[in-house]
Amino acid sequence: MPMKAPTHRDPNVTRGLAATRRAHDHARGTAAQRGYDGKWRVYSKSFLQRHPWCQCDRCKVSSTPLPAQHVDHIIAVNGPRDPLFWRESNHRAMAHACHSRKTAIHDGGFGNAPRAIVAQPGGKQVSGRYVSVHPNYLTRG
Numbered sequence: 001m002p003m004k005a006p007t008h009r010d011p012n013v014t015r016g017l018a019a020t021r022r023a024h025d026h027a028r029g030t031a032a033q034r035g036y037d038g039k040w041r042v043y044s045k046s047f048l049q050r051h052p053w054c055q056c057d058r059c060k061v062s063s064t065p066l067p068a069q070h071v072d073h074i075i076a077v078n079g080p081r082d083p084l085f086w087r088e089s090n091h092r093a094m095a096h097a098c099h100s101r102k103t104a105i106h107d108g109g110f111g112n113a114p115r116a117i118v119a120q121p122g123g124k125q126v127s128g129r130y131v132s133v134h135p136n137y138l139t140r141g
């Protein structure tokens with residue numbers, strides 16, 4: 001009777017996505033560590049009351065924009081001490097689906113490779129800050 005050949009799996013491969021996610025979450029810190037604490041929740045609630053509709057590129061031009069649930073940082077920030085963290089001109093209301101799409105594209109979710117690069121000739125990392133390749137986001141160095 002034929003038997004299935006034994007499989008030898010690399011534990012790093014079989015742990016795959018879950019381990020990668022854990023490492024990613026560990027590296028970026030908790031939501032509170034990243035500045036999304038009670039003060040942010042109060043602010044974002046007030047922001048969303050003033051901007052109830054998604055302001056993503058698709059919804060902005062749509063006759064049926066989605067209701068916003070998140071306050072997005074247009075230019076990615078590096079924690080609450082980043083000067084752009086609290087700057088209202090760097091905020092936009094976004095629907096959960098649109099925010100997830102942006103996160104997937106820019107942060108490499110859903111199996112996409114991260115597209116974020118460093119805004120520095122020669123591709124060197126600038127003090128740990130990554131800047132999106134989107135032309136609208138290349139305003140800082």
Ligand SMILES: [Zn+2]
Pocket residue numbers: 054055056057058059060066094095098
């Ligand atoms: Zn949207």
